[in-house]
Amino acid sequence: MGQITLQGVRKSFGPVNIIKNANLDIEDGSFVVFVGPSGCGKTTLLRLIAGLEDVTGGQILIDGKNVVDVPPAKRGLSMVFQSYALYPHMSVRGNIAFGLKMAGLPRPDIDRKVEAAAATLNLTPYLDRKPRELSGGQRQRVAIGRAIVREPKAFLFDEPLSNLDAALRVQMRLEVTKLQKQLATTAIYVTHDQVEAMTMADKIVVLNAGNIEQYGSPLELYERPANLFVAGFIGSPKMNFVSGEAVGEADVATLGVRPEHLRIGKEGEGWPGTVSVAEHLGSDTFLYVDAGKLGMLTARCIGEFNLKSGDRVWLSPDPTRLHRFDKDGAVIRT
Amino acid sequence: MATQQTQVLGRALLTPAVALLFIWMIVPLAMTIYFSTLHYSLLDSENWSFVGLENFRYFLTDPAFLTALRNTLVLVGSVLAITILLGTPLALLLDQQVIGRSIVRLMVIAPFFVMPTVSALVWKNLLMHPVSGLFAWVATLVGATPIDWFNDVPLFAVILIVAWQWLPFATLILLTALQSQDEEQKEAAEMDGASALSSFIYLTLPHLARPITVVILIETIFLLTVFAEIFVTTGGGPGLATTNIAFLIYQQALVQYDVGNASAGGLVAVVIANIVAFFLVRIVGRNLET
Secondary structure: OOOEEEEEEEEEEEEEEEEEEEEOOOOOEEEEEOOOOOOHHHHHHHHHHHOOOOOOOEEEOOOEEEEEEEEEEEEOEEOOOOOOOOOOOOOHHHHHHHHHHHOOOHOOOOOOOOHHHHHOOOHHHHOOOOHOOOHHHHHHHHHHHHHOOOOOOOOEEEEEOOOOOHHHHHHHHHHHHHHHHHHEEEEEEEOOOOHHHHHHEEEEEEEEEEEEEEEOOOOEEEEEEEEEHHHHOOOOOOOOEOHHHHHOOOOOOOOEEEEEEEEEEEOOEEEEEEEEEEEEEEOEEEEEEEEEOEEEEEEEOOOOOOHHHOOOOEEEHHHHOOOOEEEOOOOOOO | OHHHHHHHHHHHHHHHHHHHHHHHHHHHHHHHHHHHHHEEEEEHHHOOOEEHHHHHHHHHHHHHHHHHHHHHHHHHHHHHHHHHHHHHHHHHHHHOOOHHHHHHHHHHHHHHHHOHHHHHHHHHHHHHOOOHHHHHHHHHHHOOOOOHHHHOOOHHHHHHHHHHHHHHHHHHHHHHHHOOHHHHHHHHHOOOOHHHHHHHHHHHHHHHHHHHHHHHHHHHHHHOOOHHHHHHHHOOOOOOOOHHHHHHHHHHHOOOEEEEHHHHHHHHHHHHHHHHHHHHHHHHHHHHHO
């Protein structure tokens, strides 16, 4: 079991409020990603759940039990740190076994569990090496091994892939997701990379300046962002925002349309503009269009278009994929 | 130093410094070796003669030599033990967040700045004096007989003084090492359920292995040649109770005015220091490898 509930959780460091009233319900076995720009409080929120920081107010329930006053080790969670935090003078075996040893498990049980964890993570040949003799990806796996061997109620990941190179990151992303599904253990994963968030999560928590902006599945956030911040944060390239007045919708403060929902239309259809840069990727063409009073627009068009800087184009938005926001940035649903 | 030219240039520019250092070291050493083979007393400086290794035989067979060697080793070993066993907990304490931490740190480091002669005098006259010393006063307060430190336990008294001087050094090195310990590792251990004690044993102590080695090596170099503290407090006595090798050589040279014998003693001391260094490096030096 690993159901985690946050009720009115607050955290301040002196006069600075890092987390303002966080309410969240994380279901058992789900993969939840905390995503947001740097300084939004996502790591702090994770550390509050881990017990490495004390809450200023509110409750954290794990399987219905308030754990605010429970020390980290007793919460039944395990954490993978950004720097991996491996114990440098211990072998891989020693690193993975440390938690079990501290729990006072008998030696044969420890050995069996460590070997099993190592086998799952393809670490068996490296069990007797020291962390410094391993590559980045291998160290990462040891850190994960240390987390899974304790069979926790939930895994906490603090930007675990940010120190890996791009190719390895994609590979580890898959491995972590696969592992989590296989173990069916609740996982909370902190990242600032929205691609990681979109690809790995069952549910995403978008954080901004200590507030939870939206909590939902990746596609929910993509298709129905609750506000301007989420709309702008999720999706790459970023959503285009134009003022409602400029497109003749006076009751709408901001109109948002994703680059992939702008099509190149016939002349006189949609919004006119001049191509300032065209990026030809083969599969897609990214157009950066100067649309006069609408500002700069980005369009992502499937396929190859023979357009270059200075060409005049007409962009027509998909009318069913428009996002309308009021002057406070909240979405208007009709 | 990639090209031939930079290599040649580098060597040429280094030569004067290396030559100067070489002369600086080699001349005194050569003179010491030369004097050690002479019968040369300042009381009778006209009549000197070549005696070969006679001075070495005399110095090594002197009953005082073995006592001095034993005293030297006891002194070095005890001070090392005290400074590390006390320095580690002190460093751990100073690493905690406390009010006025910087002032406390300064106070702890202070003894290191006091000259050996001065601190020895302070200990001798203000603290350990059997009549007017602080320790004697405390002893009489609780109704005990004051200890006459430099007569009853002379070597222990010297060890206390030297340990007091070197404790700050050990503490300081260990403190900086503690501050470089990775926070996330400690947090990972906390998540793994390690108590403060296990965290210390399994994480902090291995992390401190290298700085402890540094402390042992550096302190040993200086502790082999402790002199001022002995000279000021006990003068090597009573009897030979606090005479170490350095003090024995001083006595040969400047009390008995026997330059030849003292030179031989000095060379013996160099050899002893090298033997100690050899064993030290064998025992603890592997901690310095990465």
